[in-house]
Structures are given as structure tokens and as C-alpha cells.
Amino acid sequence: MQAHADHGAVQQRQFARLRQLLSDVVPANGFYARKYADLPPVALDVRTPTDLTCLPFTTKAELAADQADHPPYGTNLTNPPESYSRLHQTSGTTTGRPLRWLDTPASWNCLLTCWETNFSLMKLAREDRVFFPFSFGPFLGFWTAFEAASRVGMLTLPGGGMPTTARLRFLLDHEATVVCATPTYAQHLAEVAADEGIDLTSSSVRAIVVAGEPGGSVPGTRERIETAWCARVFDHYGMTEVGPVATECAENPDGMHVLEEDYIAEVVDPATGQPVAPGTDGELVVTNLGRTGSPLIRYRTGDIVRVDTEPCPCGRIWTRLAGGVRGRTDDMIHVRGNNVYPTAIEAVVRRFPEVREFRVIIDQTGPLSDLRIEVEPADAADGPRTADAVARAVRDVLLFRAAVTAVPPGTLPRFEMKARRVVRTPGERGTSVP
Template sequence: MLPATAPTADLHAAQLRRVRALLAAILPGNAFYARKLAGCDLTLGSFDDLANLPFTTKAELTADQSAHPPYGTNLTFEIERYSRLHQTSGTSTGQPLRWLDTPDSWEWMLGCWRAYFALMGLKPGDRLFFPFSFGPFLGFWSAFDAATRSGFFCVPGGGMSTEARLKCLLEHRCTVLFATPTYALHLGEVALKEGIDTAGSCVRAVVVAGEPGGNIAATRQRIEAVWGARCFDHYGMTEIGPVAVEADDGPGHMYLLEREYHAEVVDPATGAAVPDGTAGELVLTNLGRTGSPLIRYRTGDLVRLAAGVDPWGRVWRRLEGGILGRADDMIHVRGNNLYPSAIEAIVRRFPEVAEYRLYVEQRNALTDLRLEVEPTTGDGLALADAIGRAVRAELLFRVEVTAAPPGSLPRFELKARRVVRNEK
């Protein structure tokens, strides 16, 4: 494996070698890519030739699994070689993808997490807490396994109430909390009601993923205030693996693990590459997940690669501001293009907000938004008015803001579902 400070030319040469080796390993056994790459020039004489390979899309994978249930044909080996099953949440398509891994592919993912641990500055004495139930969603399964094999003291928090999880975290003096941004805040909300001082606990780092929040300044600041700890955002997908994470000395930017991924950023409409500093869709090829590979996978996630030299001296490219949004999450309202994260960035600046929900009402060609906010206490009427004025001042259009009774909006352990779309 190349270090994060490897010269760019060496990195590109290593990536090209890895892609060639991947293709040699998966073809012709992988029926999905044998069909998809038939007729393509796979000699790959130069690094630039990688862009000539076709994109892979989630729609293709979903259709393949529907046509060849239950796992599809993106499997390099016979089924007996596979040892793990995970699946996506299905929040973007409604149809979860099932994903299988061989022991070798699983070990590759654990190596990605070990690189994460080093970038985040985790220490041998750290105690890691995972406050969620381990289901088929990949979530932090790979993180937990990588951490235990790396010798960290790991505490699972599945099958517990939120109150019991807080007690467990404190009793075992855990120093690193892994959670979605939503659940990290919910733990803090419950701790406040129970008279627990989370900011005074042993927790020094909160690692978040699974939804926007870690990259939204107001949400990030709130998490750090609740826990008195550094918030680390990280990014990955069940079908692609662990991809990017913040370093302990570089907050606000996520480093792509380019020794294990070939990454591109393209125009979502045309598929053409965009220059660094320009927002576009992230396209990824995982270089070591041989049992269930993805080649030039269109993630649907919008990013901006930081331009210029990394001030910390690394050559792995940085996602400036993390994940900016989803290409399919854009809302067109009154001539404006809006991502839900823009609403969260405003709402989370108000510490009186316990939870919120955004309703998108589509009536023919017209789109209306309604924002429901739940106050920590009181009727929330003044809070709703203040948030409405803040949205109008910053986004330059009106949004109806109403107040929900305290405790009435749902809480989420894993991915939050705060955007409700209704078509009429």
C-alpha cells in the first residue's frame, strides 16, 4: 500500500496497475462485468484510458438483482466463496441492494478502516463505542471489526435503550463515539433530560456518517458542543466500501483513500470530467473488493475536489466541505435550486430546535415547501417565526414554518428520513 504522501505520478501508476489486476481477476467469471465490458479495449495503456471504461449505475445494479434474484450477477466467484451479506437502506430508490463479500474482500475493507484510524489519530488506549443495533445495513460493521482486530477496546451498544447506551458509554469510559449525526445529537438530547454531562465525559472524538451533518457547519458545531469533542465526518457506501475521512489535522476536508480507490468527478448531466474546485458527481472504482467490484460507479453524491496544494502535505485529494448533496435530492422551488442540507444548515443554528422535518409538496409544475420544527420546550411559535425569517433572508424565498409539540417528531438510530415528498 502506498502512503498518503506518495508522489502523484506514482499514485496514478499504482492505481492503473490495480485496475488492470482487478479486471484480470474478475473476467470472465463476473457475469455482470463480462457483459458490460464486452467489446471494450481493456489493455489500458495509460492512466487516462481509465476514463474510456463505461460507467456503472445503481439503476443497472438494481435491475440486475431484480432479473437475477436475490444477489444479481456482479459476483466474481461461485456463491460458496462468499461469507458476508449486507444491504443498502434503499432510501434513494426504494429497493435495497444486497451486497456479498468474500473473506478477502472483507479484509480489504478492514484495511480501509485501518487507514481511517491512522488519519483520525486514534490511539491504542482509545475505547470505541458503537450505539446501534447491527442489522444487514453495513453501517459501522466494518469499522467495528477493523477496530477489534486492531486491538482497540470496543463496546457494542445494540439492543439497548438510549438511556442504557449513555450509561454504558460512561461506565466504560469510552473515548470515541461512532454514530449518525442525528443519533449523536439525540444521545445528547436524552443526556440533558437525564442530567448527564456529555461534554464532561471521556469522549474526545465523534465519528459520524450515513447522512449529511458532519459536513454542515451548524450541525457539526452542535455535535462538538454537546460532546465537548472533535467531530470527524467520514463517507462510504455499502456497495462501494469506506471511501473518505477527515484527518485530525485537517477539519472540513475529507481525504479520499486513493491507494484503494480511483476517483473522478464528472458533470452529472454529461458525464464529462470537471476541473478541481468545481462541484460534480463522484465516480469511484474500488481497487480491492474483487468478489463484488464496482468500476466507474456513479455514486450520485455531489462533491468538490479541493484545488491547490494540500496545506498538510498529503497528495490524496480532498473533498472540500465533504459530501455537498445528492444529485437526485435537488429541489426546484420558485426558480431556485435547493438541497435539503441548505435547510439543515439554517435550522441547526437554532439550539432551541430538537428535531425538524421538511415537506416537499409537488403540484404539477409547482413546488411548495413546509418546514416543521420541534422545540426543546414551549409551543415553538416564536422559534418557527425566527427560522422562517432566517430562511427568507438567506435563501431569498419564503417557506412555511410550523411548530410541532415537543417530543412529537420521530428520532432515528441510523439514517434519518427528514425529507417527505408528496406529489399531487
């Protein structure tokens, strides 16, 4: 991949691949054949970003409806059914039921190649030993990372089926240098290590690759993980539907480069769908160029990002998402005239190292929503003081008052995969009540 090439040349390659993708997909792919049926042929001759906007967005709701109407896999399949060899699915937190996703060997190879680029961005090498401390289930991200690490020659250490303490001993015994996990589980491993008297700061681990949640780019969360492990955090962004999209480079923390040789990224106004200016928050729209067997073209991710307007010290000119994923369009919390993303609340709560876990509860039973925060301190005796401090910080930083209460240590749930810390009452789509 030519990461240091002129960006105009990158765009030329992107649109050449997109035109090839469109010729492969239409009319072979039933989903896109129907979606593009009324477009003039010239609309598929995409050569510029302006041309791209002539193609309609693809949404998760469309995909969910297609799979419901054509079970079990829908019609976004470019090849005959016998061509597919991999099945994965989403968590189902947005649509209420998971999207099932199939890949051909060629599409799967493209995803692994993207992860090889990720490793290069993070300066991981074949000498590294990569530990995956959980069971993957049907989620795509860690399967691709695991297989790609093995393919480039890294020693891959699977940690599924073990209790947390055993996983910690396992990574120490095998001298792991890299840990791949969600930000939540990386913190949980550190908490258990502290309780068990295990010193992670003296381990061989030098890098923590986090994904599945936006916490890796939340300053307080990031600092907590790096301090506990004495290792560098690398944030990564991807989705089961589109694959591994963006990763932080070694030279510039707190932001992620889009892998623009394999993806076209747009940032649009969530309300109008029109492009926003660089440096402005907007919704990320992604087109994956190499996953021909199950492509997504102009896919609205629902994730809020901001394009960095400053050049990156690493020298790459790929689009960089400053501060990673800032929130989700469907996660915005509306409380008594205030709009706030859960990541903003996390950024405040994680300033307090004495808070081990937290939960946000949105009470929607009255005419106006109320927000309260439960914090779980490491020491029960510190609970009232900690709750008061968090409440003051929320008021001072986010400019609204929230009721903050302390709960006993060990009360709040822990998560290996994507954490669900926002609870709405009465329960709504996309929320979870443990």
C-alpha cells in the same frame, strides 16, 4: 499505505491495481463480462485517467435490474457462490428496494484495511475505546468499523439492544473515548443526556466519528455535536456498494481525503458525465480496487462533491473533498424557480440551537411545488418565535420564502441510522413519510 508519496506514483499504483482487477473480473464476473463484451481489448489496458473514461459508468439502476433478473444476489460476483462469507445490503432509499452485497474473506479484509487507514487519519489508537450505540442490522459501514477497531486492538463496546439512556450510562461506565454514530443519533444522544442530567462534556469521549448522512460536514450540525460532547467530530463517507471511501484527517476539519490507494475517484458533471474542473461541484464516481469478489468500476454514486484545490496541512496529497458530501443528484429540491439541496436547508436550521429536530415537506399536489419546514423547539413556548426566525434565515440565506411552523416537542421522529427528513406529497421514490 504511502499517504505522503508523489501523486503520480499513487496514480501508477492505482492503474496497476485496476488492470489486475479487470483481468480478474473479465470474464469471470458475469455482470462485467456482459457490460464489457463489446469493448476492444485495448480498452481494458487502463493506464491513465483518460483511458479510464473509455470504460462505461456503472449505475445503481443497472445493479438493481441485475439483482431483479438474477435473484437473490445478481451476477456481479467474480467467485463461485461458496467463496462468499459476508452479506450486507443498502437501505433501499434510492431504488425502492435494497441492493444485496456479498463479500469474500479477501474482499472483506480489504475493507477492514481501509478502516485501519481511517483510524490513522483520525489519529485514533489501540488505547481508544470505541462505542457503537445501536444495532447495525445488514448495513455494512459500522460492521467494518467495528471489526477493524477490534483488529487493531481497540476495545470495542457494542450498544445494540439498549434504550438510549442505558447506552449513555454504558458509555460512561466503560469510559468510551470514541463514539461511532450517524450525525442524527449523536445529536439525539446529547439531547437525551441533557434531559436526564448527564454531563457529556465531562466524559472521556474525545472523538465522534459520524457517517451515513452528510451532516458531519454541515457547519451548524457539526458545531452542535462538538459543543454537546466537547469532542472532535470526524466525518466519514462510504457506501455498502463500494465500502469506506473517504475520511477527515485530524489536521484539517470540514473535508475528507479519498483513500486513493484503494479507490479511484472522479468528479463529473451529472448531466454530461464529463469531468469537471477541480473546485467545481460534480458527481462523485468511484472505482474500488481491492474488492475483487464484488467490484464496482466507475460507479456513479449520486453524491455531489467538490475537490479541494488547496494543499492539506496534514501533508497528504490524496484527493480531498472540501466540505464533504454537499448533496445528492436525486435530492435536489425544485421549488418555484429555486433549486436547493436538503443539506443547505439543514445548514440554516442548525444555526438555531433551540431547534431539536426538523422536517422538510415538499407539496407537489399543485402545478408548482411548495416547501414548508416543521421545526421542533426544545421549549414549546419558544415555538412561534423560533419558526419566525428560521423563516427569515431561509429567506435571507437561500433567497426564497418557506412556510415554517413549530410542532410540539417530541413530535418529529428520531433516527438511529440514516435520517429521512424530506417528505414529498404525494410520496415518491426515495422519500419517507413517518
